[in-house]
Structures are given as structure tokens and as C-alpha cells.
Amino acid sequence: MALSLNSRMQAAELSGIRKISNLLDHYPNAINLTVGQPDFPTPTKIKEAAIHAIHSNHTSYTTNAGLLELRQAASDFFANQYGFTYNPQTEIIVTAGASGAMDATFRTILEEGDEIIIPSPIYTGYDALIKLTGATAIHLDTTKTNFIPDPQKLEALITPKTKAVVFNNPSNPTGAVIPNETMDGLVKVLTKHELFIISDEIYSENTFEGTHRSFAQYPEIRDKLFLIHGLSKSHAMTGWRLGFLFAAEKWAKHVLKAHAHNTLCANQPAQHAAICALNDCTEIPKEMNEQYIRRRNLVYHRLTEMGLPTIKPGGAFYMFPSILEFNMTSEQFVLTVLQEADVAFVPGSAFTPLGEGYIRISYAASDDQLEIAMNRLEKWIKNWRENERHIVPDSSLI
Secondary structure (H helix, E strand, O other): OOOOOOHHHHHOOOOHHHHHHOOHHHOOOOEEOOOOOOOOOOOHHHHHHHHHHHHOOOOOOOOOOOOHHHHHHHHHHHHHHHOOOOOOOOOEEEEOHHHHHHHHHHHHHOOOOOEEEEEEOOOHHHHHHHHHHOOEEEEEEOOOOOOOOOHHHHHHHOOOOEEEEEEEOOOOOOOOOOOHHHHHHHHHHHHOOOOEEEEEOOOHHHEOOOOOOOHHHOHHHHHHEEEEEEOOOOOOOHHHOOEEEEEOHHHHHHHHHHHHHHOOOOOHHHHHHHHHHHHHOOOHHHHHHHHHHHHHHHHHHHHHHHOOOOOOOOEOOEEOOEOHHHOOOHHHHHHHHHHHHOEEOEEHHHHOHHHOOEEEEEOOOOHHHHHHHHHHHHHHHHHHHHHOOOOOOOOOOO
16 A cells, blocks of 8 residues: 555645745845744743743643643733633643644534634634644635624524634734624624634734723633633744633633643743743733834835725734735735845735735834835835736746
8 A cells, every 4th residue: 555644734735924934045135024923032031931940940741731820820811901711720721822722722623524614814824724624614705894704794604514713803914903893793693603712812912902802701602712822922922832722611621632632731941931921021012012003004104105905904913905906916926026126025815815915014023124125115016007017926936
């Protein structure tokens, strides 16, 4: 019998985000606005907590769910921030990043033939993980509603096969924040149907206007909610791979098995760093947001001046302008701009097919870098419009 691989894994592809960022070695002068991570260093106090843990020999396994002290800190933090409480003993799992929490949740609840609704465009990682379970992602189109999921459109997609709905709020890649009244409408729909709700709120601390509202603040759906969270974006800790899953005990105990058999536990020094982040560095997100808001306004103003249709985002650190004018696929567009203008964006098609016709711009970069990038893009667009070009870029590197 010939050697073979899992057919689902063979069909899976690497993230469309990485397709472009991996090309940058060939373009040493390019401004990189692709990868979604803060450009700030992890705060010194958090790093010192990890160093102290290492010197204190806190480098062994922890319990599968993570250090109880950290789970208590997470429970207290979100209770203070948003007013919802999860039992640190039985309803919180510390995972290897929010992605680890998402993967363990999907593997726990999804089976072959299930359908899961995803408001799209949305982070591409969800689609890939869903396919690996044998379930099918059903995309809820948000492109006609300012990237906000519409309650009526959601209800129209629910069928007997629907097992769950995923939300990402604030959104990657659009930066959209679900308004409170829309969230109320979504919850009304969700309470009528027997399905799970998975809410990825990793960008909650990067909400720019008002206060973030969590799906966990609705008691009527709490018993079927999986809340995904972490410190990667809020505390500039992407490489620490530290996330959280919050869920009712009856579900969490099963997700814990998926997490334990895959990862065993999150790394212990990072857990000690996370305790410090949650207990002693609560002002860090606010300080970073002040800079993100300024950068958002800078990029939004420049894109608007260039005539690129753009919805001003309310959170995260992404802009998602339309590039339909240029008669190219989004991948052709970003390759051409990279090759000719030395600026790297992510094609909208990386965020499900509904992202086609857009590009994602990460403004988690310095003001100087953003100004240079916008100047280069503006010059390229002006030249394209003056010459009415129809370029087919060299895609041989992908």
C-alpha cells in the first residue's frame, strides 16, 4: 500500500497572510504592513516576571488547565473589565495562544457533516480548522452591512445542520466592532436555536470608542458560549503563545481533553508572565490604543484622499479598503504593489472568498513607516490611473 497523508491536511493551505509576508526576503526595502501583531515590545515588568519564573525553576509542567493563580487572575480581570465571571477551577483553560483555544474547541464540538456559520470576511484560520474536522463553514456575507453581521441574515442561514456560529469582535481583517443594538439582535436569534456560540474577542482591549461588549455579558446564551481570549494583542505578547478559553463546566471539561492531548499545558514561564500582565499591567492596552488611534486616523485620512473606499474601523489595528477599481484580483494587486512600490499588504482573498476585492492593511507600525508606505501607495495609484494600466504581476515566487 502506497504511503498517503490525511486528505484534509493535504487540501489545507498555509495562511494567505503568510504567503505575502514570506516573500519579503526578496524585497529588503519593502514596508511590511502584513502581519497582525503589535510593534511594541512586551512590557518590561511582564518580561521580568518570566525571567524570575525561569530563575526560580518554574519550568515544569503545570496542570492541564494551567496555573490556578493565572486562571484566577483571568477570572478577576474580565469580571472587573466586563462584569462576567467564570469559575477559575472548572470554567477556564489556559491554552497555547487563542489559536490553541479555537482548535481545541472546534475539535470538541464539530463532527463530519456539521455546518458552522462565520460572518465573513474573517480571519482565515477559522476556515482551515473547521475543514480539518470534516465540518463545513457557511459564510455570512457582511460586505453590504459595513462588515457587521446582520441578525436577519444570520437567522436565514441557520439549518438543522448548523452546529455553531463564530464571531470575531473586533474583527480581523476589517476592524469592525459590532454595535450594542446589533449584538442584542444577534443574541435574540441565538437564543431561539440550539447551537453553540464561539466568540473570539482577542481584540477586545483594542476597542477605540466606548467600551467593548462581550457575548459573555448575556446570561441567556452563557451555557452554550465558548469565549476565546488571550494577551497577544492587548499586551504585545504574540510570541508568548498564551490564550484563554472560557466555557461552562459541562463543555470545558471536554475541551480540556482536546487541549491536554495536543499541548498538555501552556508553557509555565509564559503563564507567570501572564499573571503579571493581568494583575499589574492593566493600563498597557490603553497606552497602546492611544497610538493605534492616531495611526488609524493617519491611514484612514490618506486612503480617503487617494479615493480608496474605506470604512473607518472601530477596533483592532487593521484597515480593509476596496481595490475593485483596479480590475485585478486582490492577490494580483498586492503582488504588483509589492514589486513596483515596495509596500506589502495582505490580499482580501486570504480572509475567505468574500474578502476578494479588498486588501488588509495592518497599521501596527510606526508613524514614519506608515507615512512612507502611504506615500509609495499614493504614487503608485496616481501612476496607474494616469496610464490606465492592466498589469499581470509576476507570481512565480508564490
